[in-house]
Structure formats: structure tokens, C-alpha cells
Amino acid sequence: MSTLLSQSVAVIKMNLQSLPRRLWMSLAMVFASAVVVAILLAFLAMSKGFEATMQSAGSDDIAFFMRTGSAAELNSSTSKEQFNLIENAPGIMRDEQGPIVSPELYVIVDGVKKTTQQEANIPLRGLGQRGVDMRKGFTLVAGRMFNPGTDELMVGAGVLNQFDGFELGQEIRFGKYTWKVVGVFSTGGNVFESELWADAKVIQNLYNRGSSYQTVRARMESPDSLNTINEYLKSEPRLSHEVQSESAYFAEQGKSLSYMAIFGWVISSIMALGALAGALNTMYTSVSDRAMEIATLRAIGFSSISAFIGTMVEAMTLAGLGSLVGSLAAYIFFDGLSTSTLGGSFTQVVFSFRLTPELFVNGISMALIIGLVSGFFPAWRAARVPVIVAFQSGR
Template sequence: MSTLLSQSAAVIKMNIQSLPRRLWMSLAMVFASAVVVAILLAFLAMSKGFEATMESAGSDNVAFFIRTGSAAELNSSAGRDQVNLIENSPGIKRDEQGPMVSPELYVIVDGIKKSTQQEANLPLRGLDQRGVNMRKGFTLVAGRMFNPGTDELIVGAGVVSQFDGFELGQEIRFGKNTWKVVGVFSTGGNVFESELWADAKVIQNLYNRGSSYQSVRAVMESPDSLGAINEYLKSEPRLTHEAQAESSYFAEQGKSLSYMAIFGWVISSIMALGALAGALNTMYTSVSDRAMEIATLRAIGFSSFSAFIGTMAEAMTLAVVGSLVGSLAAFIFFDGLSTSTLGGSFTQVVFSFSLTPELFTKGISMALVIGFISGFFPAWRAARVPVIVAFQSGR
């Protein structure tokens, strides 16, 4: 056993040292693996970043009410009388001002993307100070809070970074209405930073919404209160709403871009087939180039297994180098890259690409699969070619 291991180690060392003789073909294999890994990680980082942006907005202790059957709050509605009924629900926390409930509006307005100079949908949310206080991590990074009853609004930091004309002090026209940006806020990088916030009653008046809202948020006494709240909703015939934890709602919304991960795997798999063809050619050439060396080692007592292991090690080494190059490229060009895309409510969500150790592992695994397959068959050939044939092919 020790002899077999020492022979394999010697062949591996010899194969790695001979790589400069096949420099360009080896680099081609490294490059192909790197491209596959980089493309895969780019798509996975996009999907992961969007999902994290959505999920981090939700709280387990906040109940989110929308009309039963609505996929998003844009499709929901709640009248003032229904909001009053929700406020009487058991399990909702109360303070000196009464039930901690925030009825909110969700209106779509236009913004101009900095990257394309094209119009895109942005959410204008109507709420009050109680609703603002329910957003975990909320901080004003510039300016001040809007004054109730005025045409003032505050803008998420994500909107400022990705869209034109929303800087502090700017006046913005939506239809016939002109708004003034009096503040810029952050909520820790989650989906709320993709929104514009203004006083709910002003938006009701300007958009002819009467006394209606679209969604309701409520701070619960505890996460376990959700069951009692839903029982109350079922027992009250005037309510056509369902409640879920805010964290659950946003987790489901975050899955709307999961197709990007699937698309990334499909594209990378197709590219991997091309990379595999090139890698097989590289490894077969490597075996042919070292035919004399393989024959000599076999003649002096080295086993066919050592020739197999040496060729496999060469292929896996090139694949690992390719995966590291691809991972580094993905990290440099994509990690933290900020962009925006259409979310579940047909409005833009600003998010950042997020590369995690889990994703790097997936990228490296893809490269190792390419390395294993591309090395196995040439290694099998190296192990089984008769010594005399190997000498003849080396002449």
C-alpha cells in the first residue's frame, strides 16, 4: 500500500511539473472552467441577493393582513371599517395610543433608472409614523421626516442610488402632483429601501382612494398570537382578509426571482458541456504527450493505477485552479453589485448581488465535476495502454 501511494505521489508530482510543456492547452482548460464558475456564481448571487433583500424586511412579530387570495398587497384592499375591525382583533399589541396597527397604501409611480434612462415602476407607500416605527432598522440618513398632511415624502437609499431625480431637496412630479423630497432613509438594505414614503391620507386624497387602504400591519403580542388573529378573521364575516407573519410574506415574495438560479444552472450546464469537450481534448493530449514517460514508469515497476491517479490529479488540479479564478472574478465583479429588477408587485426592487460561502462551494463543485469527467477517460487510457504501444506512440 505504501509503495502504491509513493508511486502515485511521484507520478502526480511529475505530471504537475510537466504542465508548462502544455501551457496554452492547460490555460484553455483553466479558462473554460473559470468562465463556467463565474457565470454560475453571477446568477446564483443575483438570486441570493434578491432573496436576502426581501427576507430581511420581514418581522416575526408583525402580522401582515391582505385580502384573501391576493398574491401581493398591490392586489389587495381594506376599507376603513375593515381596518377598525382588525384593530379589535385579539393578539394585537396596544400602547397608550391604542392598537399598534398601520393601514397602508401602495401606489405605483414612475422613476428613471440611471443605468438605462428608461422609465420603471416605483412604489409610493402611504403610511404614518406608527407604520414607520414598525420597520426594523429604520434610520434617516439625510434630511427629516415628512410632515403629515403635506406633499412631502422620504425616499429609500436604494432609490437614490439607482434612479434619477430623488436626491434630497428635489421636487418630483407624478402625474398632476408635485412632491418634495425632504428625507432619505435606510432600513439596512432590505426591500423597503426601494420605496417612497408619504402621508397615507394625502395619497388617499390625491389618488381618489377615499378612506381605503391596501394592506394592514399590526404588532403582535407574540408570534404565537397569529393563530388567534386568523381565528378572529374567519369568525368575522365583514372581513375578507388573512394574516401571516410579515417575515413569511416577504420570504414568499423573495422566491419570485428564484428562476434566475435555475436559469444560471441551465446556462452553466450547457457551457460546462463545451468546457468538458475542451478539457477532454486537453487531457488526451496530455496523455499522448507523456506517453514515453508513462511507458518508462511502467517498465521500471510503476503500477497502472499510479498512471491513472496521476492523470486524474492533473485534471482535478486544472479544474481547481479554474474554479478559484472564476470565483475570484465573480467576487470582484459581482459581489455587492447594486441593481434593480421587477419584484412581485410589478415595481422595482433595488438589491445587491450576494456571494456566500455556500455559493462558492457550488461553483467549485461544478468545476470539480468537469475536472473529474475530463480526467477519468484519459486516465483510464493512460492506465490501460500496453507499454510497447506507449513507447511506439512516443517515437
């Protein structure tokens, strides 16, 4: 075993020292692996960032009520009578002002993206102070809260970052109505930063919603209260609503961009096949270039296994270097990159690409698979180089 180990180390050293003779082909293998890794990580970071932006908005102690069958807030509706029934449900926390509930509206308005100058949908949420207080991580970045009963609104930091015309003090026209931006808020980078907030009753009036709302949020006495509330909804025939924790709702919404991760794997796998073809060519050339050296080592007693191991390590080293280059490129160009895309309610969700250690492991694994497959067959050829080649080459 010690002999095989020492022989393998010697062959590995010889192979790596000979890389400058095949510099451009070796760099091509490194580059191909790097591109595959970078593309894969870009798609995975996009999916992970969107998922994190959605999920981080939810709280386990907030009950979220929607009309049964509604896929998103935009499709839900809640009458004034139904809201009164919901706020009196058992398990909802109360304080000196009464039940801690937030009836909310959700309408779509237009914004112009800074990057493309094209119009895109932005959610305008109607809520009150209760609703603001329920958003974990809420901070007022600039300006102030909107005054109830006025045409004032607050802008999420994500909207301000991605869309034109929402700076503090600006007046914005949506259809026939003009609003004034009086505040900018942050909620720690989650999905609520992709919204505009205004007084719910003003939106009811301007958008002809009467006394109705769309969804209701309620702070529960404990996460276990969800079962009690659910039983209440089932027993009340005047309610056609279902309830879930806010965290569960956003976890489900976060899956809407999970196809990007699948798409990334498919695209990267196709690209990996192309990289694999080039890598095989590189490694076969490497074995051919070192045929005399391999045969000479065999002639002086080196085993065929050491030749196999040496070639495999060479291939894995080049692929590993490619994975590091690709990971570094993805980190520099994509990690933290802010963008927006359509969410579950056909409105723009602003989010940042998010690279995690788990994703880097996926990228490196992809590159090492390329190295493993591209190294195996050339390594098998290296192990079978006849000893006589050393003497033929020496003539």
C-alpha cells in the same frame, strides 16, 4: 499501499512538472472552467441577493393583513370599516395611544433608471409614524421625516442609488402632483429601501382612494398570537382578509426570482458541456504527450493505477485552478453589485448581488465535476499504455 502511494506521488509530480509543455491547452481548460464558475455564481448571487433583500424586511412579530386571494399589496384593499375591525382583533399589542397598527397604501409611480435612462415603476407607500416605527433597522440617513398632511416624501436609499431626480430637496412630479423630497432613509438594505414614503391620508386624497387602504400591519403580543388573530378573522363575516407574519409574506415574495438560480444552473450546465469537450481534448493530449514517460514508468515497475491517479489529479488540479479564478472574478465583479428588477407588485426592487460560502462551494463543485469527467477517460487510457511504447519511442 505505501508503494502505490509513493508511485502515485511521483507520477503526479511528473505530470504537473510537464504542464509548461502544454501551457496554452492547460490554460484553456483553466479558463473554460473559470467562465463556467463565474457565470454560475453570477446567477446564483443575483437570486440570493434578491431573496435576502426580501426576507430581511420581514418580522415574526408583525401581522400582515391582505384581502383574501391577493398575491401582493397592489391587489389588496381594506375599507375603513374593515380596518376598524382589524385593529380591535385579539392578540394585537396596544400602548397608551391604542392598538399598534399601520394601515397602508401602495401606489405605482414612475422613475428614470440611472443606468438605462428608461422609465420604471417605483412603489409610493402611504403610511404614518406607526408604520415607520414598525420597520426594523429604520434610520434617517439625511433630512427629516415628512410632515403629515403635506406633499412631502422620504426616499429609500436604494431608490436614490438607482434612479435619477430623487436627491434631497428635489421636487418630483408624478402625473398632476408635485412632491418634495425632505428625507432619505435606510432599512438595512432590505426591500423597503426601494420605496418612497409619504403620508397615507395625503395619498388617499390625491389618488382618490377615499377612506380605504390596501394592507394593514399590526404588532402582535407574541408570534403565537397569529393563530388567535386568524381565528378572529374567520369568525368575523365582515372581514375578507387573511393574515400571516410579515416574515412569511416576504419569504414568499422572495421566491419570485428563484428562477434565476435555475436558469443559472441550466446555462452553466450547457456551458460546462462545452468546457468538458475542451478539457477532454486537453487531457487526451496530455496523455499522448507523456505516453513514453508513462510506459517507461510501467517498465520499471510502476502500476497502472498510479498512472490513472496521476492523470486524474492533473485534471482535477486544472479544474480546481479554474474554479478559484472564476470564484475570484465573480467576487470582484458581482459581489455587492447593486441593481434593480421587477418584484411581485410589478415595481422595481433594488438589491445587491450576494455571494455566500455556500454559493462558492456550488461553483467549485461544478468545476471539479468538469475535472472529474474530463480526467476519467484520459486517465483510463493512461493506465492502459503498453510498456512496449517505451522501447518503441526509444528507437
